[in-house]
Amino acid sequence: QVQLVESGGGLVQAGGSLRLSCAASGDTFSRYAMGWFRQAPGKEREFVARISWRGDSTNYADSVKGRFTGSRDNAKNMVYLQMNSLKPEDTAVYYCAADLRYSGNYYRLYTYWGQGTQVTVSS
Numbered sequence: 001q002v003q004l005v006e007s008g009g010g011l012v013q014a015g016g017s018l019r020l021s022c023a024a025s026g027d028t029f030s031r032y033a034m035g036w037f038r039q040a041p042g043k044e045r046e047f048v049a050r051i052s053w054r055g056d057s058t059n060y061a062d063s064v065k066g067r068f069t070g071s072r073d074n075a076k077n078m079v080y081l082q083m084n085s086l087k088p089e090d091t092a093v094y095y096c097a098a099d100l101r102y103s104g105n106y107y108r109l110y111t112y113w114g115q116g117t118q119v120t121v122s123s
Contacts, residue, residue: 002027002098002112009094009117012086016121020081022096022114029077030054033103035110036070036081038092038119047105048094051079059105065089086121093118 008020024032036048048062049070058070067086072079079096094117097110 002029002032004098004114006094006096006114006117009119011120011122012065014086014088014121014123016086017082017084018086018119019115020083020094020096022079022081024079024098029099030074032098032112033100034070034072034079035059035097035099035105035107036068036079036094037097037105037107037110038090038094039116040092043092045095045107047107049081050103050105052103054108063107079115083119086119088121088123091119091121 002024003026006022028083035050037045039045047077051058051070051072055072060069069082096114098112102109
């Protein structure tokens with residue numbers, strides 16, 4: 001199994017940027033498809049981005065398309081989420097997730113999760 005730890009969250013003004021990182025340990029990282037999800041207070045966890053096993057395929061939620069970029073470095077056991085042109089509605093706890101078989105956008109089908117990192121965007 002794999003352990004995940006997110007970092008890089010914080011407070012930023014609207015229009016600003018943040019880069020989230022997710023460090024993986026415990027298993028061969030390249031075996032896992034990776035996803036980024038977020039959860040705002042009182043709302044269900046939602047899909048943000050997914051990155052394929054080799055990092056050669058990515059998909060994004062419509063709400064972040066063109067502003068967020070997901071990537072991974074299998075040599076460093078890291079996955080990233082570059083977030084540009086941030087909006088107040090991007091405020092949420094952001095989670096990275098991993099799964100050996102599933103690589104889609106339904107959060108309930110991911111097996112492994114980090115603890116989350118808070119992103120707050122002020123207007």
